[in-house]
Amino acid sequence: MRFTEEFRDPKAAKALLKEINKVVDEIGATKEKPVHIMEICGGHTHAIFRYGLDKLTPAGIEFIHGPGCPVCVLPMSRVDECIELAEKPEVIFTTFGDAMRVPGTKKSLMQAKAEGADIRMVYSPLDALELARRHPEREVVFFGLGFETTTPSTALSIQQAAREGLTNFSVFCNHITVPPPIKALLDDPHMVLDGFVGPGHVSMVIGTHEYDFIAEDYGKPIVVAGFEPIDLLQSVLMVLEQIRDGRAEVENQYGRVVPEHGNAVSKAAVADVYEKRPTFEWRGLGEIDESGLRVRDVYKAFDAEAKFGIGYSAESRHVEEPEGCACGAVMTGRMKPMHCPQFGTGCTPEMPLGALMVSSEGACAAYYQYGGARAIEAAE
Incomplete structure (x- = not known):
């Protein structure tokens, strides 16, 4: 449990909570006029509730739960297109398990599998590559889904397929990037945000400078955070201290994992394989310019959209949310x-x-x- 227990130490947590309460009082934040801090990553959201941090921190802090889950922001039209691909008789459709139950307009991938579609859960795109090697008579499609954290593995898999000449392997690319939706939220006149707890895993790939615009253009503090309770409490304290001091900076609490400039190998693979889409629809946020990625023409043979004539056309196919869904x-x-x-x-x-x-x-x-x-x- 090395590098874990010290980040769950109750004494350290109490000391941080004492400091947080002190700074909240200095700011003058109250339950009626709280400081609004958005945690961008869904992993942080779960950690906050798992450890009861929402109840331990003072009433003068309100956590806003951002769109930090790639499965959650996938529009229903793209789920429908996944099912359309999966139901083709020549296709073995592969996906991470957390996408199986996301509802489309008529069914989910899980329901399509129950009806006979050859849909298989995998742990990585390398599993899909192996299926393509073992089944040369079938088309193996990998559902490329996720933020910058999972994008490099898919890019590396496409590069490997190109080297091997695995022409029966392709990726249905739904990779998206974090900075554009943050900008969209900050541009929303109805949003009240005082600071951000930045994503740890994403930042491990892209580094911290991708968030400079938050501090420089919008005057909001952001602290990249780890996922243990001490990480999150310390990051909240760092955000509050910036607000108290009238500062707006990008700080890195998760320095033991996140390098300032990210992972050069991962970034190079992504730049080689992908380019930005002109626009991409985010569930709940609508169309956001240059927020999604697509496979470059040089790797078109491994692009499921090009191979099967499916996916984004000049205009996205917007589908309304189910009635009553918020x-x-x-x-x-x-x-x-x-x-x-x-x-x-x-x-x-x-x-x-x-x-x-x-x-x-x-x-x-x-x-x-x-x-x-x-x-x-x-x-x-």
Whole structure:
């Protein structure tokens, strides 16, 4: 448990909470006029509720749960396109498990699998590559989904397929990037945000300078954070201290993992394989310019959209959310999960209506898992 126990030390947590309370008092934040801090990463959202940090921190802090889950922000139209691909008789469709139950307009991948589509859960795109080697008579499609954290592995897999000449392997690319939606949120006149807890895993790949615009252009502090309770408490304290001191900087609390300039090998692979899309739809946020990635023409043979004639055309195919689903409002911080009329009734982990209840990093799943009936009672 080395490098873990020290970040869960109760004495250290109490000391940090004492400092947090002190700075909150110095700022003059109260329950009626709180400091709004958005944690961008869904992993941070779950850690906050798992360790009860939302209850341990003073009432003068309000956590806003950002769109930090790639499964959660995937629009329903793209789920429908996944199913369209998976139901082709020549295709073996491979995906990470957390995407299996995300509902499309008619069904999920799990339901399509039950109806006979050859859909297989894998742990990495390398598993999909191996399937392509073993089944040269079939088309193996990997569902490339995720932020900058998972993008390099997919890029490296495409490079490997090109070297081997595995022409029966392709990627349905839905990789997205974190900075553009942050900018979209900051440009939203209805959003009230005082600072950010920045994503740890994403920053491990891209470094910290991708967030400079938050401090320089918008005057908001951001602290890249780890995932243990001490990490998060220290990061919140660092954000609060910046606000108290009138500073707006990019700070790195997670220095033991996140290098300033990111991972050069990963960034080079991504730059070689992918280019920015002109626009991409985010569930709850709408179209955001240059926020999604697509496979470059030089690797077109491994692009499922080009190979099967599916996916984004000149205009995206927008699909409205199911009636009563408030995923968009929750992801943009305009509503807490328990205030959604479907939370815990029409939408549960067993029968999810929206992606935020499906994903292991979704805010609704976090509220349900760690609050359960108490969260529902609080809403009532």
